[in-house]
Amino acid sequence: MKPAITQPRSAKPPAPRGGRATHGRIRERLRAELLDRIVKGDLKGGDKLNELRLSGELKVSRTPLREAMLHLEREGFVRSDVRRGFTVGELSTRDVRETYPLIAQLEMMAVRNSAPMLSLVIPDLVRINAAFARARTAQRARHLDTLWHDTLIGQSKNARLAAMVATLRLAIERYEHLYMSDTTLIALSVAQHGDIIKCLKRGDIDAALKALEHNYLFSMQALLRKMGEE
Amino acid sequence: MKPAITQPRSAKPPAPRGGRATHGRIRERLRAELLDRIVKGDLKGGDKLNELRLSGELKVSRTPLREAMLHLEREGFVRSDVRRGFTVGELSTRDVRETYPLIAQLEMMAVRNSAPMLSLVIPDLVRINAAFARARTAQRARHLDTLWHDTLIGQSKNARLAAMVATLRLAIERYEHLYMSDTTLIALSVAQHGDIIKCLKRGDIDAALKALEHNYLFSMQALLRKMGEE
DNA sequence: CTCGGAAATATTGTATACAAAAGTGCACAT
DNA sequence: ATGTGCACTTTTGTATACAATATTTCCGAG
Numbered sequence: 001m002k003p004a005i006t007q008p009r010s011a012k013p014p015a016p017r018g019g020r021a022t023h024g025r026i027r028e029r030l031r032a033e034l035l036d037r038i039v040k041g042d043l044k045g046g047d048k049l050n051e052l053r054l055s056g057e058l059k060v061s062r063t064p065l066r067e068a069m070l071h072l073e074r075e076g077f078v079r080s081d082v083r084r085g086f087t088v089g090e091l092s093t094r095d096v097r098e099t100y101p102l103i104a105q106l107e108m109m110a111v112r113n114s115a116p117m118l119s120l121v122i123p124d125l126v127r128i129n130a131a132f133a134r135a136r137t138a139q140r141a142r143h144l145d146t147l148w149h150d151t152l153i154g155q156s157k158n159a160r161l162a163a164m165v166a167t168l169r170l171a172i173e174r175y176e177h178l179y180m181s182d183t184t185l186i187a188l189s190v191a192q193h194g195d196i197i198k199c200l201k202r203g204d205i206d207a208a209l210k211a212l213e214h215n216y217l218f219s220m221q222a223l224l225r226k227m228g229e230e
Numbered sequence: 231m232k233p234a235i236t237q238p239r240s241a242k243p244p245a246p247r248g249g250r251a252t253h254g255r256i257r258e259r260l261r262a263e264l265l266d267r268i269v270k271g272d273l274k275g276g277d278k279l280n281e282l283r284l285s286g287e288l289k290v291s292r293t294p295l296r297e298a299m300l301h302l303e304r305e306g307f308v309r310s311d312v313r314r315g316f317t318v319g320e321l322s323t324r325d326v327r328e329t330y331p332l333i334a335q336l337e338m339m340a341v342r343n344s345a346p347m348l349s350l351v352i353p354d355l356v357r358i359n360a361a362f363a364r365a366r367t368a369q370r371a372r373h374l375d376t377l378w379h380d381t382l383i384g385q386s387k388n389a390r391l392a393a394m395v396a397t398l399r400l401a402i403e404r405y406e407h408l409y410m411s412d413t414t415l416i417a418l419s420v421a422q423h424g425d426i427i428k429c430l431k432r433g434d435i436d437a438a439l440k441a442l443e444h445n446y447l448f449s450m451q452a453l454l455r456k457m458g459e460e
Numbered sequence: 461c462t463c464g465g466a467a468a469t470a471t472t473g474t475a476t477a478c479a480a481a482a483g484t485g486c487a488c489a490t
Numbered sequence: 491a492t493g494t495g496c497a498c499t500t501t502t503g504t505a506t507a508c509a510a511t512a513t514t515t516c517c518g519a520g
Binding site for chain 1: 473474475476480481482
């Protein structure tokens, strides 16, 4: 299911001029690939990212690979120690307790910002939540959950806020992929989304904010329970 | 007043092994240097960052320079367009309207998190605010303002939150350096800090949060007025 | 004189080279 | 047998090389 990372290169190592393409953003492709592996769990916390091995495997040089890893470091997915290179960031209950409340507050802010426009997206929210309720796989559920929240905050014009939320959501996805592979909690989340929608419909933003916060904090508690069980 | 960027190299280009030092973090030094130039206004919005010119001027190769610039891009100080390189990010009232409310919310969250511990730092807040009141230069005022807010949120153990706030504060500093070089607004800010302290002393966190938000939104309004005047 | 376009130049994105530090394993002493 | 030091290998951090694209220059047509 990986994007393949194809690169049209048939020439020998010292003669890469046969290759064209690479629209000048290999580093972005690499970041996406590595991020995917981390979120999907192929790369686990603590794994060492050997530059030579990875650059060979991905058929690129170390330069854009390092740039991609530095990007991921800034996003919190990877650590780098001097002269020791990059390591996949460890998962921890502490990080969970930091991240969930943070994204909750940021989404609440986005909702507050865009309160007047929210009626526009209520139909979308209803539709996505219905699909969410019908999701049969954990992966699709996570996708629709993300889509629902993205729709909720999509009216906010604050670019910084949007970028932060996007990154935090990926951080969360990493945990949920690992610990929430069952679908038992979907129904609860669907109900919570329903609550939020109900509040929005009657224009009660404060209640919607409370319900949104509850949605995140409840998910956090469920996740922490699962993590504690291991 | 620049950190000098000294690098002990006297050898010819192809024989740099004469140099020692560089504890394996030239890229971090470069980021700090560039960030300083951007915040201080030496590099203005829209300025093109020519890699060859800069690497020559800073006596480093393009590799760590690019890594530093990519870091700054992630922090929002620099833009990069494909095949067109890096450019210093433009200042705008729109960005101000995005950034100030964001940092306000995040600091409010930090205060809420650490409410029980806040009594510990009240004496520090009082002392720093007194020094702030006596500040005679805009630079020192900004420094003490930052220190005051750092102290206020320093009890929050949320590392992600702290990192976000730190970055946003630098973003703000860039605007304040350019538009608030007078000291007329210090007295007002001192008074607002005093309000916050008063609320904290009587344990009224909600009021403290409101006052904190007001402190930021008021500063934002003042800044927007100045920007509008140009 | 201005506009358009091709050659010349400059700049970026990626690949490779090189030096220093970190990691590994083996020999040897105890 | 075990611990320790030292040579060898690996890996990182930085420098440089190279190819492709973008920018500039300069010349001729209108």
